[in-house]
Amino acid sequence: MATTPTNNRGTWNSKLGFILAAAGSAVGLGNIWGFPTQVADNGGAAFILIYLFCCLVVGFPVMVAELTIGRRTQKNPVGAFKALSNGNPFASIIGYWGVLCGVMILSFYIVISGWTLAFVFEEILFFLGYESMAQTIGDLGNGPKNALFTVGFMILTVLIVTGGVSQGIERATKTLMPVLLVILAILIAYIFTLDGAMEGLQMYIMPDFSTISGGLVLSALGQAFFSLSLGMGALITYGSYLNKKQNIVESAAYVTIFDIGIAVLAGLLVIPAMFVAQASGVQIFNPETGALFSSVTLVFDVLPEMFHNVGGLIGMLLGVTFFILLGLAALTSSISLLEVPVSYVIDEHKVRRKKAAWLIGGIVGLIGVIVSFELALIDIFVAIFNEIGLPLGGLMICIFLGYFWKTENALIEMEDGYENVRQSKFAPIWSIFIRYISPLLIALVLISVIWDLLQGLL
Ligand code: PHE
Numbered sequence: 001m002a003t004t005p006t007n008n009r010g011t012w013n014s015k016l017g018f019i020l021a022a023a024g025s026a027v028g029l030g031n032i033w034g035f036p037t038q039v040a041d042n043g044g045a046a047f048i049l050i051y052l053f054c055c056l057v058v059g060f061p062v063m064v065a066e067l068t069i070g071r072r073t074q075k076n077p078v079g080a081f082k083a084l085s086n087g088n089p090f091a092s093i094i095g096y097w098g099v100l101c102g103v104m105i106l107s108f109y110i111v112i113s114g115w116t117l118a119f120v121f122e123e124i125l126f127f128l129g130y131e132s133m134a135q136t137i138g139d140l141g142n143g144p145k146n147a148l149f150t151v152g153f154m155i156l157t158v159l160i161v162t163g164g165v166s167q168g169i170e171r172a173t174k175t176l177m178p179v180l181l182v183i184l185a186i187l188i189a190y191i192f193t194l195d196g197a198m199e200g201l202q203m204y205i206m207p208d209f210s211t212i213s214g215g216l217v218l219s220a221l222g223q224a225f226f227s228l229s230l231g232m233g234a235l236i237t238y239g240s241y242l243n244k245k246q247n248i249v250e251s252a253a254y255v256t257i258f259d260i261g262i263a264v265l266a267g268l269l270v271i272p273a274m275f276v277a278q279a280s281g282v283q284i285f286n287p288e289t290g291a292l293f294s295s296v297t298l299v300f301d302v303l304p305e306m307f308h309n310v311g312g313l314i315g316m317l318l319g320v321t322f323f324i325l326l327g328l329a330a331l332t333s334s335i336s337l338l339e340v341p342v343s344y345v346i347d348e349h350k351v352r353r354k355k356a357a358w359l360i361g362g363i364v365g366l367i368g369v370i371v372s373f374e375l376a377l378i379d380i381f382v383a384i385f386n387e388i389g390l391p392l393g394g395l396m397i398c399i400f401l402g403y404f405w406k407t408e409n410a411l412i413e414m415e416d417g418y419e420n421v422r423q424s425k426f427a428p429i430w431s432i433f434i435r436y437i438s439p440l441l442i443a444l445v446l447i448s449v450i451w452d453l454l455q456g457l458l
Contacts, residue, residue, distance in 0.1 A: 070239025
């Protein structure tokens with residue numbers, strides 16, 4: 001296999017640097033916003049158990065697969081599937097699909113990330129007494145304001161990606177991830193000093209198994225794919241910058257555990273915070289249906305109201321740190337979403353990194369501006385590129401690896417960094433998962449997601 005072009009593609013500087021970068025990709029809005037609200041919506045701890053099952057049974061094997069494909073070929077997703085299939089156009093489709101998902105997911109991800117930035121200012125303005133300005137900046141329906149913050153967030157992302165693999169992405173995530181952990185810990189500690197938090201904790205840790213249904217398993221698997229950054233080649237791309245000394249299986253395990261850990265911790269913050277809000281008089285359940293408010297309402301209406309009710313300097317600091325936390329988590333993910341199309345343009349079209357990052361960033365930013373004005377597009381993009389797109393990508397990756405490239409060849413690649421992998425128990429178990437169990441589960445989920453969507457349309 002030609003590995004010569006690697007020399008000028010960049011590599012991770014250290015083992016920890018790579019793990020933090022990949023964990024940074026995984027930990028994002030999906031963990032701090034998506035996971036807690038899904039847990040609250042779907043029977044508390046019952047959802048967590050099924051989510052864990054999905055991460056371990058489907059997520060982890062696919063993550064190992066993506067990293068292995070990336071390191072073997074040292075290429076972007078399109079180049080990687082081309083290389084492993086001797087240019088078979090059908091295999092390249094998997095890569096192109098990943099690049100498209102990257103562009104489209106990023107285009108709404110930056111709008112939501114823009115909201116988190118806007119709310120940092122909202123909290124400060126409210127504290128300073130500029131209530132009407134705070135209201136304008138906190139208004140999710142304000143298109144021009146959304147567009148401004150969306151573009152701002154896109155520029156931030158592009159600036160990091162132009163720095164390259166080790167000097168840009170690795171350096172940024174290595175600084176941001178520890179900050180994120182510290183902020184999360186402080187916020188959890190503080191929230192438990194407030195009234196109502198214990199009630200939230202109860203809901204969080206008491207499983208209500210009556211809510212388990214087919215639909216719940218679907219949400220859990222979709223959430224696992226999104227949260228672990230799987231199915232679109234983000235980890236093929238990050239894997240392509242790995243050196244041969246790194247143990248892929250061990251790294252994937254760390255990233256998976258880290259991602260689950262942060263999601264569980266975020267739940268420990270957001271769910272009690274919702275009940276603190278309730279205790280301070282904010283409505284968190286829809287009075288008509290009795291169901292919890294939607295995730296957008298919870299994070300961008302209920303929580304700010306709670307921060308305002310706490311009031312004073314403490315309330316403001318609480319709000320500002322929460323939205324900075326959310327923004328940082330989003331930033332380390334958006335750089336990985338951007339890196340997928342950027343690496344494709346660099347490798348396959350021989351464009352310089354700087355130019356590629358600004359070019360793709362410009363296109364994504366433009367779509368993001370349209371989404372800023374037409375928020376209904378978010379639901380449509382989520383349905384197509386996240387709920388269907390990522391599991392579909394994951395399914396194609398399993399089938400390609402299991403039946404065309406073959407798990408045996410992947411295991412040979414894994415031997416670099418994990419010498420005895422082929423003699424280990426991991427090898428046969430992983431092969432069975434990649435060939436049978438993961439694709440079967442994903443296919444079932446996909447069929448029912450598509451079925452549901454069609455029924456919604458008819
Ligand atoms: N994992 C990120 C999150 O949880 C989102 C993401 C999806 C990033 C796919 C890269 C690829 O928010």
